[in-house]
Amino acid sequence: MKRIYLASPHMGDEEMKYIQQAFDTNWVAPLGPNVEGFENELKEYVNVKNATALSSGTSAIHLALKVLGVKEGDVVFCSSLTFSATVNPVIYEKAIPVFIDSDYKTWNMSPKALQNAFDDAVKNNKLPKAVIVVNLYGQSADYDEILKICNKYNVPVIEDAAESLGTTYKDRQTGTIGEIGIFSFNGNKIITTSGGGMMVSNNEEYTKNALFLATQAREAKRHYEHKEIGYNYRMSNICAGIGRGQLKVLDERISKKKYIYESYKKAFENIDDIEMMPIYESPNYWLSVMTIKEGSSIKPIDIMEKLEKENIESRPVWKPMHMQPVFKGYNFFSDLDEGSVSEDLFNRGVCLPSDTKMTDEDLNRVIDLVKCCFVKNLNKESITV
Numbered sequence: 001m002k003r004i005y006l007a008s009p010h011m012g013d014e015e016m017k018y019i020q021q022a023f024d025t026n027w028v029a030p031l032g033p034n035v036e037g038f039e040n041e042l043k044e045y046v047n048v049k050n051a052t053a054l055s056s057g058t059s060a061i062h063l064a065l066k067v068l069g070v071k072e073g074d075v076v077f078c079s080s081l082t083f084s085a086t087v088n089p090v091i092y093e094k095a096i097p098v099f100i101d102s103d104y105k106t107w108n109m110s111p112k113a114l115q116n117a118f119d120d121a122v123k124n125n126k127l128p129k130a131v132i133v134v135n136l137y138g139q140s141a142d143y144d145e146i147l148k149i150c151n152k153y154n155v156p157v158i159e160d161a162a163e164s165l166g167t168t169y170k171d172r173q174t175g176t177i178g179e180i181g182i183f184s185f186n187g188n189k190i191i192t193t194s195g196g197g198m199m200v201s202n203n204e205e206y207t208k209n210a211l212f213l214a215t216q217a218r219e220a221k222r223h224y225e226h227k228e229i230g231y232n233y234r235m236s237n238i239c240a241g242i243g244r245g246q247l248k249v250l251d252e253r254i255s256k257k258k259y260i261y262e263s264y265k266k267a268f269e270n271i272d273d274i275e276m277m278p279i280y281e282s283p284n285y286w287l288s289v290m291t292i293k294e295g296s297s298i299k300p301i302d303i304m305e306k307l308e309k310e311n312i313e314s315r316p317v318w319k320p321m322h323m324q325p326v327f328k329g330y331n332f333f334s335d336l337d338e339g340s341v342s343e344d345l346f347n348r349g350v351c352l353p354s355d356t357k358m359t360d361e362d363l364n365r366v367i368d369l370v371k372c373c374f375v376k377n378l379n380k381e382s383i384t385v
Helices: 015-024 033-046 057-067 088-092 111-123 143-152 204-214 237-247 250-267 300-309 341-348 360-374
Strands: 050-054 075-079 096-100 130-134 157-160 180-184 197-201 274-276 288-292 349-352
Touching (some): 015 033, 015 237, 033 197, 057 130, 057 204, 096 111, 143 157, 197 204, 250 360, 300 349, 300 360
Antiparallel strands (some): 288 349
């Protein structure tokens, strides 16, 4: 049977033009016209002053922490419901992550839990050096409330927009709302460079420092001179060429992702046990995620196994960082008096195929299989989406 992916690379018509230019001009190593072009074109798209193209979203978070001065022993507040790449750079710097729960309105950082964490930090005279807010599955966090809290304590926000390129919050592009924003162009993201990332900011000093560190911290001398440790974090000219072509179809990809989400929502609207991820502001719909109501006889694993047998990829919601063995022992602040929102979403959630190459036939195939789990004697005729 044809494989249906959760989210896979989707090439357009422009990528090869830029790649061929790189080969024709022998700009195949890191740096080159495509890198500068990709930075400028992305800056224009999201309306930000400065951008640095890097080897990954993880490296972008790492450099964001570095330029904000995060050092050993410093505290960094971080969304718990995320992928570990959000938190790993905190550990690279031997800093201390403190995990913040989600809320049900956005599935992103809970302002209530964030305030509780700050109250505790004030009591212990240990304010965080930064707060990393994740835009989960392409959806914006509640930045008005989050920034109100962070600004009160003069703590900068790093916006992990790895999954949310093209998402807007009150007419502002995500990634440009905090002091520093990061994007990922991993193969499963809404656009890809095969692997890569971008750090953006309206603060020129941050991006100048990040660029310096990303190019091995080489001093401006004729000879090679280094006064501090740097990193090999720059994006290659070939990867940047892919990104330039992909950026041209970003709006088209967002429209298809929205179509997929709305098709699922309409198809499942009469199944009481299914709830789709709530929509907050203007997401890019990167992944369509459903939750199964508590008490249902059907569990997420039933859905995933049924799809797997039909060669269809799905996955659980991210396992929260405060539940991960590697981060055992770090503080966590919940949105709830008992349990946590992030743990509940992990226990009840399923990420459904959201690949922009899916046909209506593919989409109907997924819908039919999910509905079969809940509806007895389902009519096997294809459902119109």
